Amino acid sequence: MTILFIHDHPFYSSQEIIYSGGGLPSIIWKNYLINFDKVIVYGRFSDNEKDKKVESSTKNVSFYLTKNYSSAIDAIKNYRKIKQELKVLIEKADVVLVRLPSVLGFIAAELAFKMNKKVWVEQVGNAKEALGSHGSLLGKVAAPLFEYQNKKVVKRADFVSYVTENKLQKDYPTQPQAITVALSDVIINSILEKQSLNQERFFGNIFRIGLIGGFDAKYKGQDVLLKAISLLEENIKSNIKISLVGKGDFSWVLDLARRLNLNENIEYIGRLEAGNQINDFLSTLSLYVQPSLTEGMPRATIEAMAMGCPVIGSNVGGIPDIVSKKFVHQRGNAQELSNHIKQLYLDREILIQESTSSLKKAVPYLKENLDKKRQEFYSLMNERLIDE
Numbered sequence: 001m002t003i004l005f006i007h008d009h010p011f012y013s014s015q016e017i018i019y020s021g022g023g024l025p026s027i028i029w030k031n032y033l034i035n036f037d038k039v040i041v042y043g044r045f046s047d048n049e050k051d052k053k054v055e056s057s058t059k060n061v062s063f064y065l066t067k068n069y070s071s072a073i074d075a076i077k078n079y080r081k082i083k084q085e086l087k088v089l090i091e092k093a094d095v096v097l098v099r100l101p102s103v104l105g106f107i108a109a110e111l112a113f114k115m116n117k118k119v120w121v122e123q124v125g126n127a128k129e130a131l132g133s134h135g136s137l138l139g140k141v142a143a144p145l146f147e148y149q150n151k152k153v154v155k156r157a158d159f160v161s162y163v164t165e166n167k168l169q170k171d172y173p174t175q176p177q178a179i180t181v182a183l184s185d186v187i188i189n190s191i192l193e194k195q196s197l198n199q200e201r202f203f204g205n206i207f208r209i210g211l212i213g214g215f216d217a218k219y220k221g222q223d224v225l226l227k228a229i230s231l232l233e234e235n236i237k238s239n240i241k242i243s244l245v246g247k248g249d250f251s252w253v254l255d256l257a258r259r260l261n262l263n264e265n266i267e268y269i270g271r272l273e274a275g276n277q278i279n280d281f282l283s284t285l286s287l288y289v290q291p292s293l294t295e296g297m298p299r300a301t302i303e304a305m306a307m308g309c310p311v312i313g314s315n316v317g318g319i320p321d322i323v324s325k326k327f328v329h330q331r332g333n334a335q336e337l338s339n340h341i342k343q344l345y346l347d348r349e350i351l352i353q354e355s356t357s358s359l360k361k362a363v364p365y366l367k368e369n370l371d372k373k374r375q376e377f378y379s380l381m382n383e384r385l386i387d388e
Helices: 026-033 072-077 079-092 103-114 127-132 137-156 167-171 222-230 251-259 276-282 299-306 334-346 348-361 367-387
Strands: 002-014 017-020 038-046 061-066 095-100 118-123 159-162 179-182 207-212 240-245 266-270 287-290 311-314
Touching: 002 061, 002 079, 002 103, 026 038, 026 061, 038 079, 038 103, 061 079, 072 079, 079 103, 095 103, 095 137, 103 118, 103 137, 118 137, 118 367, 127 137, 159 367, 179 367, 207 222, 207 276, 207 299, 222 240, 222 251, 222 334, 240 276, 251 266, 276 299, 287 299, 287 334, 299 311, 299 348, 311 334, 334 348
Parallel strands: 002 038, 002 095, 038 061, 095 118, 118 159, 159 179, 207 240, 207 287, 240 266, 287 311
Antiparallel strands: 002 017
């Protein structure tokens, strides 16, 4: 069987090798190849070297990269050309997989429905939150339209996988006969043993708060975290170290830190490699904070939990599914976040309890557990495909 995967992701091509900026490495396609013989990927062509981070090419995966969508205006202007490209590819597919929210995913889904193809939606985020946090006027205007289209597609889909346990399921309900699964795209290979947890990091004089997230897209909430810290009493604030990991232009964070008199509190670490580097960093934290303005299921949050970090975060995406309810703040609410940080700073026993809770909450995201859910999903999908 052949599956067609569609998303707005930009890919870089060089000497017949396809690269991704990091979001879709070659290993990701194994999740589909365990059930399908061939994967066809339809995405955006990029000539920007920043999208040449990791190899996406692999055996039994072919790519069709459109040059008709480099901006929102391009997508409108070249709408018919994009539809024609997609139509040819959809005809070859047994299942059309659209990762949403995405412009190309919306176009492909409508075509697939008309062509009576089976449609699988991977819902990886909230359309309204994502565009509403974009920062541009166009994004805010388009957000309600994207939200409407996203709901419409999910409602008609044959198969739907959500990266959250509850949040996106409530945001995007589907038809009763659809086959659905909560299947995170976050994969954890190991979890720190409770006896290996170094509790000194929770009781030291320096209270180290970590956040992992790129600095170019300002939706990870670094500014919300800094504002929250600035609201703390001086005797607490002076003992807090804010450790920031991520790639991109960090200057705007430094500027904000200066304005808030937090120069001495900031520790800029930059980019760390997944695996040992990230885990070594996480194992030093007193607290991990995810104050995002939009999310699906944030990888860094699960990785932090797997290393025994107490975690607090905003009420977007899958964060409320995994963070204790009493430590979830309204997105963008620096005062509420500040109150949560203060509570944990003053009561280290609760901090330990949250650390132990994190280790338990990370278990469903172990690779073997996710692989089992994926196989069960495929089994039901294949029964439906054979019957019809």
